[in-house]
Amino acid sequence: MGAHLELQNLAKEYPGHTALAGLSVEIEQGEFFSLLGPSGCGKTTTLRLIAGFEQPTRGHILLDGQRLDGLPPYARNVSTVFQSYALFPHLTVRGNIEFGLRYRNGAGRQAMTDCVEMLGLGGKLDRYPRELSGGEKQRVALARSLVLRPAVLLLDEPLSALDPNLRKQVRAELRALQRRVGITFVFVTHDREEALSLSDRILLLKDGRCEQLGAPQELYQRPRTRFAASFLGPVNWISGFGLRPEAARITRTPPASGYRSAPAAVRASLFLGNCVHVEAELDGGARIVAEISPSEGAFRPDERVFVCWRPEDEIRAAEP
Amino acid sequence: MTTRLRLAALMPAAALMIATVGVPFVVLAAYAFQSRGAYGGVMPPWTLENWQRLADPLYLGILLRSLLAAALSTALCLVMAFPLALAITRAGRWKNLLLALVMLPFWTSLLIRTYAWMFLLRDTGLINALLLRAGLIREPLPLLYNWGAVVLGLVYAHLPFMVLPLYAALERQEPHLLEAAADLGARHWQAFWRITLPLAAPGIRAGILLVFIPCLGAYLIPDLLGGGKTILAGTLIQNQFTASRDWPFGAAVSLALMAAVLALLWLETRRREEPLL
Numbered sequence: 347m348g349a350h351l352e353l354q355n356l357a358k359e360y361p362g363h364t365a366l367a368g369l370s371v372e373i374e375q376g377e378f379f380s381l382l383g384p385s386g387c388g389k390t391t392t393l394r395l396i397a398g399f400e401q402p403t404r405g406h407i408l409l410d411g412q413r414l415d416g417l418p419p420y421a422r423n424v425s426t427v428f429q430s431y432a433l434f435p436h437l438t439v440r441g442n443i444e445f446g447l448r449y450r451n452g453a454g455r456q457a458m459t460d461c462v463e464m465l466g467l468g469g470k471l472d473r474y475p476r477e478l479s480g481g482e483k484q485r486v487a488l489a490r491s492l493v494l495r496p497a498v499l500l501l502d503e504p505l506s507a508l509d510p511n512l513r514k515q516v517r518a519e520l521r522a523l524q525r526r527v528g529i530t531f532v533f534v535t536h537d538r539e540e541a542l543s544l545s546d547r548i549l550l551l552k553d554g555r556c557e558q559l560g561a562p563q564e565l566y567q568r569p570r571t572r573f574a575a576s577f578l579g580p581v582n583w584i585s586g587f588g589l590r591p592e593a594a595r596i597t598r599t600p601p602a603s604g605y606r607s608a609p610a611a612v613r614a615s616l617f618l619g620n621c622v623h624v625e626a627e628l629d630g631g632a633r634i635v636a637e638i639s640p641s642e643g644a645f646r647p648d649e650r651v652f653v654c655w656r657p658e659d660e661i662r663a664a665e666p
Numbered sequence: 667m668t669t670r671l672r673l674a675a676l677m678p679a680a681a682l683m684i685a686t687v688g689v690p691f692v693v694l695a696a697y698a699f700q701s702r703g704a705y706g707g708v709m710p711p712w713t714l715e716n717w718q719r720l721a722d723p724l725y726l727g728i729l730l731r732s733l734l735a736a737a738l739s740t741a742l743c744l745v746m747a748f749p750l751a752l753a754i755t756r757a758g759r760w761k762n763l764l765l766a767l768v769m770l771p772f773w774t775s776l777l778i779r780t781y782a783w784m785f786l787l788r789d790t791g792l793i794n795a796l797l798l799r800a801g802l803i804r805e806p807l808p809l810l811y812n813w814g815a816v817v818l819g820l821v822y823a824h825l826p827f828m829v830l831p832l833y834a835a836l837e838r839q840e841p842h843l844l845e846a847a848a849d850l851g852a853r854h855w856q857a858f859w860r861i862t863l864p865l866a867a868p869g870i871r872a873g874i875l876l877v878f879i880p881c882l883g884a885y886l887i888p889d890l891l892g893g894g895k896t897i898l899a900g901t902l903i904q905n906q907f908t909a910s911r912d913w914p915f916g917a918a919v920s921l922a923l924m925a926a927v928l929a930l931l932w933l934e935t936r937r938r939e940e941p942l943l
């Protein structure tokens with residue numbers, strides 16, 4: 347199971363608009379791979395090109411060395427979980443899950459039973475989609491695709507239609523599911539937390555181009571551009587480098603060796619329960635936010651302090 | 667709105683329906699069980715004779731032929747309207763223009779449009795004249811005053827009533843459903859058969875009723891394009907109230923036709939619990 351998916355210089359141009367400008371990437375077998383970026387960055391276009399709903403203007407898509415581009419969607423051994431789930435409203439849960447079984451060989455009754463059990467849909471088989479909750483609909487959409495044992499599962503923002511409380515729970519379930527079935531997941535999202543928590547690797551897209559490709563920690567800690575740094579999390583820009591709020595410390599005395607520091611005045615302090623956001627103005631004029639633990643003490647406005655950080659936490663990103 | 671206000675708002679429509687549907691229905695029902703007057707109208711005694719005459723093979727044949735004409739016209743409308751409605755839902759920015767074109771015939775009276783068909787179809791009409799001049803035929807084709815002309819007229823007049831509900835049903839379908847079907851392995855026609863068609867069912871049923879019912883009672887088109895040779899139920903009823911001066915029998919035929927339609931509607935609503943339109 348799982349497959350090696352390769353995009354070679356993949357491009358999609360519309361009249362007057364380039365959705366994807368030559369993307370090359372190799373996705374490993376069994377990898378949880380995320381396409382992350384703001385709306386209009388080309389991530390959904392990439393997914394639709396892999397699924398076959400659209401044809402690339404240039405470039406190729408290879409699955410285990412076989413060319414996919416040019417094939418119609420029904421002839422590709424990949425399957426899509428749509429953002430809206432696109433469940434067939436006139437079919438029951440059973441009808442939806444069985445829909446593809448008659449076209450795709452290999453899978454069968456056993457796959458159906460396994461899938462239904464794995465996704466906990468046993469009691470819902472005779473329900474219609476309109477009778478399901480958001481989370482159940484999503485599980486049906488997953489089951490409908492997974493029952494066909496595709497080489498690659500394509501997920502188009504599958505968590506965005508869920509309410510925020512459910513989203514975190516389903517996120518964990520999704521990752522466990524992927525580990526269990528071992529299928530390559532290509533996951534489209536604009537939510538950095540989702541991408542960071544789920545992925546083996548993240549491809550950050552901007553304006554139809556690869557901004558940065560790497561493991562979640564790499565993208566978060568060593569973003570190569572200011573865009574990447576800001577998109578993956580809050581960042582303070584101090585002359586020439588960036589600093590994540592949680593990498594900044596606030597002290598009343600000059601810090602120990604191994605730290606860099608700048609004198610500053612506290613402007614505001616915001617208690618958030620699990621952390622405190624201290625807003626400080628460096629003597630140079632830059633305003634920064636430090637996220638510190640409540641145990642590190644309370645700071646009053648106008649108090650003179652030092653903002654300190656470790657040199658290795660400095661983000662050296664190219665403009666913009 | 668309060669209940670009283672709501673009732674008040676319903677009054678004009680209710681009054682109109684009672685005056686134009688309820689009262690004539692009662693009059694018709696009363697006529698159908700009396701005897702004919704010598705110069706039209708009705709007179710005692712009360713009788714079931716009008717209903718017994720309906721069983722006459724001559725009249726049964728006319729009713730059957732009307733049902734057949736209506737069914738054939740409805741089927742042709744459905745076959746022609748479905749691709750059209752589907753094409754309109756996928757026409758992008760031309761959608762509204764195409765819908766306006768579907769409704770364009772309503773800008774002219776049905777009578778005038780039917781006469782236009784007569785000018786096209788008659789022996790010296792446009793079609794025959796062109797075919798004669800092109801040397802394709804020697805004698806004019808008998809295009810008018812027959813069964814075919816009646817069905818053509820019925821299909822022409824009722825096509826929009828099929829297109830619009832079909833369009834409404836197809837337009838509601840989420841476009842991703844067909845992509846999902848293809849994604850799960852279905853080819854175009856398989857996706858059409860398993861997704862598009864079943865989801866269009868409410869529109870198909872609405873269209874069938876909207877076309878079949880007026881076709882069954884049609885009078886103008888069968889009379890003008892059938893030339894009196896192809897007598898259908900509408901013409902039969904009209905004859906009873908005019909030339910034959912047999913109002914009670916005319917009333918009985920009208921009620922029989924109405925009963926047939928109601929029976930159809932009842933079957934239809936019983937089969938499905940959801941509302942028709």
